[in-house]
Amino acid sequence: MLALEKxxxxxxxxxxxxxxxxxxxxxGWFEVEVNGELVHSKKNGDGFVDSGWKIDRLESAIEKALKLG
Incomplete structure (x- = not known):
């Protein structure tokens, strides 16, 4: 997960x-929040981010949250 965090x-x-x-x-667990909004939570069922399309999906969710924030 360290590589994904970086x-x-x-x-x-x-x-x-x-x-x-x-x-x-x-x-383990991995969570990402943007402006107080949880956009990814492995604990809550979003799963392990282990492929290119999952990274793209997470980055899209981050971009959307940044626009709304």
Missing amino acids: LLESNFPGDLDITSEGTPSTT
Whole structure:
């Protein structure tokens, strides 16, 4: 997840609140908030961001939240 965090932070500098944690019993959690709006939550069922189309979908959600904010 560290690589994804770095990618998102470089594409949206200062606009995101990213929290994540790897855990020994699961693959951890990863959440992205924009202006207080949760745009991705692995804990809430959005899943692991592990492919190009999932990154594109997440970046689109971030862009939409930035426009609305």
